[in-house]
Each structure stands twice: as C-alpha cells, then as structure tokens.
Amino acid sequence: MLIVQLSDSHLSADPARHYRGVDVQKRLGSILADVVRYQPDLVVVSGDVSDDGSVESYQRAAEQLDALGCRWVWLPGNHDHPATMASVRELVPVVHPGGWQIILLNSWIENEEGGRLGEAQLARLRAQLADDDTPTLIVLHHPPVTVESAWMNEIGLEDREAFWAALDQYDHVHAVLCGHIHHERTCLQDRIPVMSVPAIAAQFVPDRPDFAVDNDAPGGFRLIRLSDKDASRPLLSSRVAYVYDD
Template sequence: MLLIQLSDSHLKADPAGLYRDVDVQARLSAMLASVSRHQPDLVVFSGDVSDDGSIASYQRVAKQLDALGCPWVWLPGNHDHPATMADVRPLKTVIHLDGWQIILLDSWIDGEEGGRLGEEQLARLETQLADDASPALIVLHHPPVTVDAAWMNEIGLEDRETFWARLDRYDHVHAVLCGHIHHEMTCLHDNVPVMSVPAIAAQFVPDSPDFAVDSHAPGGFRLVRLSIDEAQRPRLSTRVEYLLSKV
C-alpha cells in the first residue's frame, strides 16, 4: 500500500492569495499532479490546509483531492478551522488498509499556534491501540518531539511527554508523521521513527533559533509504503519527493 502525506498548503479564500510570497494554489496544483503519477492508495493531509480557515479554500482542496481518484483524509493544523473542514469532508480518526491502522490525531487548539492532544483524545488513542494490535501509523500536525529550531519548540505539541508515555505501553506503533515545521525531518524517539514532510507552501529554515524562511527550498510530499510480509512482519519504507519547479 502506498500512502502519500501532504501538509501545510496555507491556502486562502482567494485562489491568487500568496503565503510568504509563494503562489500556494499553483504549488498545490503542481504537487498534486506529481502525486497522481504515483497512484497512491491513500492521501493524508496533515494540517494547515488553509491559512484563513475559509470554506472556499477547503472546497478547492477537496475538489482537487477528489480528482486523484483515491481515498483521502485530512486533519486540522493550527491555521485551520476544524468545523469548516468537517462541513466539507468529515474528520476521521482511524483508517484501516491492508492490515495497517492509520490513526489520525487532532492537535488543534482554538486561537493558539501550538498544539495539544488532551486527556480525552489520549485516552481514545490508548483504547484504540489496546483494542487493535495491527501495525499502527500515527499522523498529527504538531511534532511530538523537539526540533532544531528553538522558536518552533515554543509552538510544538504541549503534551508530547504524555503522548509518548501512552505509546510506551504498546510495541505496534511503527512510525509517527507530522507537519507544522515546514521542512523534512526524521528522528527516533523511543525507537519510533518520527518524520515530518516539507510544506507545500514556503519552507522554514530548519536550525534557525529565530523564525526564518528559506525562499529557495522546494516543497515536497512524503511517500510511505506499508506492507506485511509472508512472516506477518510489518514493513515500512519512506522517502520524500521534492517539487523542483519554480512554482
């Protein structure tokens, strides 16, 4: 099974609206053309779909994702408006495909840049993992780890320690995907790979102590291949593909 992760398009109601001098609608269209050539089995959009939370921006994205001809899901980032997203396409919490469970978490906090899962959602996560022993991939917007950019850590996932404490009880979580940081990152936390994806919109400088945009860095998406081999062992492989055009 091929899953493709997209993140952080920051669209506006106006299709011509820019995000930090990037034509994000043109960038998204070019990105989805590349995604389509891979014929994914599932597309997961890990937040900040919109920059202004407008229904027009969500409707445009949904129309373009529908045109891929494969299942797709999205989850909210800090710039999104979850209720408006759900009016266009319901927010799912878990997807089952080819023996894997893809668990979608909502780290949105009204009016804040940082994220939080909260006790109720963490309890649901633990129940899901306790009741379903199939290999799991978790997706959320805010990174559940510290990153090299100090300013970004101030707006990361507040309850990440509690998140990892819950996961520590289960050994069938094989990776965590996130967005928010606007660049590619891979690290290990308690032997679980944590991976971010480049933004569709402008990229941030990975190791800057203060907010900084890399105006030359291309956007991209992550390809994740999930399978279970003949010995019933889960297999995961992944890579990032960059959009090298000047869009």
C-alpha cells in the same frame, strides 16, 4: 501499499493570495500532478490545509484531492478551522488500509499556534491501541518531539510527554508523521521514527533559533510504503519527493 503524506498548503479564500511569497494554489496543483504519477492507495493531509479557515479554501482543496482518484483523509492544523473543514469532508479518527491502522489525531487549539491533544483524546488513543494491535501509523499536525529551532519548540505539541507515555506499552506503532515545521525531518523517539514532511507552501529554515523562510527550497510530499497484511512481519520504508516550481 503506498501512502502519500501532504501538509501545510495554507490556502486562502482568494486563490490568488500568496503565502510568504509562494503561489500556494499553483504549487498545490504541481505537487498533486506529481503525486498522481505514483498512484497512491491513500493520501493523508496532516494539517494547515487552509491559512484562513475559509470554506472556499477547503472546497478547492477537496476538489483537487478528489481528482487524484484515491481515498484521502485530512486532519486540522493550527491555521485550520476544524468545524468548517469537517463540513466539507469528515474528519475521521482512524482508517484501516491494507492490514494497517492509521490513527489521525487533532492537536488544534483555538487561537493558538501550538498544539495539544488533551487527556480525553489521549485516553481514546490508548483505548484504540489496546483494542487493535494492527501495525499502526499515527499522524498529527504538531511535532511530538523537540527540534533544533527554539521558536518552533515553543509552538510544538504541549503534551508530548503524555503522548509518548500513551505509546509506551505498545510495540505495534511503527511511525509517527507530522507537519507544522515546513521541512523534512526524521528522528527516533523511543525507537519510533518521527517524520515531518516539506510544506506545500513556503519552507522554514531548520536548525536556527529564530524564524526564517527559505525562499529557494521546494515543496514536496512524503511517500510511505507499507508491507501488505500477508507479509511475515510489517515493514515500512519512506522517502521525500521534492517538486520544483516551474
């Protein structure tokens, strides 16, 4: 089974509006044209679909994602407007593709760049993991780990320690996917891979204390291949595909 992760398209009501110098509407089309070649079973969009929270931006994104011909789900990032997003396509908390469960968490905080899950959502996460020991992926927008960029750590997931405490007693979580940092990154936290994905929009320069945009870096998406439910043990492999502008 093949999952594709997309993130951070930063679309606006005006399709001609660029994001930090990138024609995001054009780039989204190019990336989705490449995604469709892989014939994924599921596409997961990990937030910041929109830059302005407009219904027009969500409608355009949904139309293009529908054209992939496979199931897709999304969750909100800090630039999104969850209620508007949900009016276009439901925000689902969990999906069960091919013998796995994918838990989608909402780390959005109104009018803030950083994220938080909150105790109520963490309680639901613990209950879901306790009730269902299916091999699990967890997806959220804000990275639940520190990175090598001080400015990004200030706007990451505030309650990351509580998040990892919620996972501590469960061994069926096989990876955590996130967006927000606008570049590829993989690390291990408590033996669990935490993987970010290149943005559809502009890429941020990693591993520096202050904010900067890498004007030459391409957008991309992550491919996650999962063993099927009949495998003797769950297996996960992943790689990033980059899509260069014409």
